[in-house]
Amino acid sequence: MVKAIQAHNVSLADLEAKFGLKQAENEDFFTEWFDTPPEITDIEKQYLDRVKTNFMRLVKHPPLLESAVKMIVLSPLLDLAGFYQEPFLIATEESIEIALEDEEEIIRGRIDVLVIQEKLWLLVIESKRASFSLLEAIPQALASMLSNPSQDKPVFGLVTNGSDFIFLKLTKGNQPKYAISDQFTLLKRESELYQVLSVLKNLSQSLS
Structure with missing residues (x-):
């Protein structure tokens, strides 16, 4: 099990210093999020459109x-x-907490962690601020x-707050390297949930 991490104590600079983590500069390092995405069926698109509708209703409260x-x-x-x-x-891992200093208050958020076969890490953010990045x-x-x-073997991650999505890839080897995808959002008129599902399908096929 992964030990709970006080999120405000961890930064990319910390990971670079402690683990030698480096961001990959080669675009070919992380092609899984954009290369030949699987097709999304019309039925799947209808389902995802309903997901967007349900989410937009949820954020009103x-x-x-x-x-x-x-x-x-x-x-x-x-x-x-x-x-x-x-x-x-x-598997469900321990939740971790984010605390950000604002001018007048501390903004707190939680990250709930799900792990699939120790190959795909899913981090779901809860926040009281829509602007929480x-x-x-x-x-x-x-x-x-x-x-x-x-x-x-590479490990993949997905960070989401429900409306926005970023994918990650990490390899270890002699020096750990990582890359991040573009940010997808369902808030656009043409929701990018279709692309998110395509990436997840691609990862599912590559990890199975």
């Missing part, structure tokens, strides 16, 4: 809890991508991914 994000948004995506089927198993969760995602015992 804050705070947005991570349990609701998992139920309304993440669970349908994992189901459609095949992560509830063999050979995958999902996914970038604040990336160091915590990478710290969790670095704890994976496998040295020779």
Whole structure:
């Protein structure tokens, strides 16, 4: 099990200093999020459109809890991508906390962590502020991914607050390296949930 991390104590600079972590500069390092994505069927698109509608109704009644994000948004995506089927198993890790200093207050958020076969780490952010950036969760995602015992296979991550999504890839070897995807959002008129599902399908096929 991954030890709980006080998120405000972890930064990319810390990971670089302690683990020699380096951001990959070669675009070919992380092609899984954009290279030849699997097709999304019309039925899947209709389902994802309903997911967006349900989420937009949910955000009208804050705070947005991570349990609701998992139920309304993440669970349908994992189901459609095949992560509830063999050979995958999902484990729940300890939640970790984010605290950001504002001018007048401390903004707190929580990250709930799900792990699939120690190969895909899913971090779901709960926050009272819509402006809470996914970038604040990336160091915590990478710290969790670095704890994976496998040295020779890449580990992937997804950070989401329900409306926005960022994918991560980490390899260890002689020097741990990571890369991040573009940020996807369902808030656009043409929701990018289709692309998110394509990436998850691609990861499902490569990790099975």
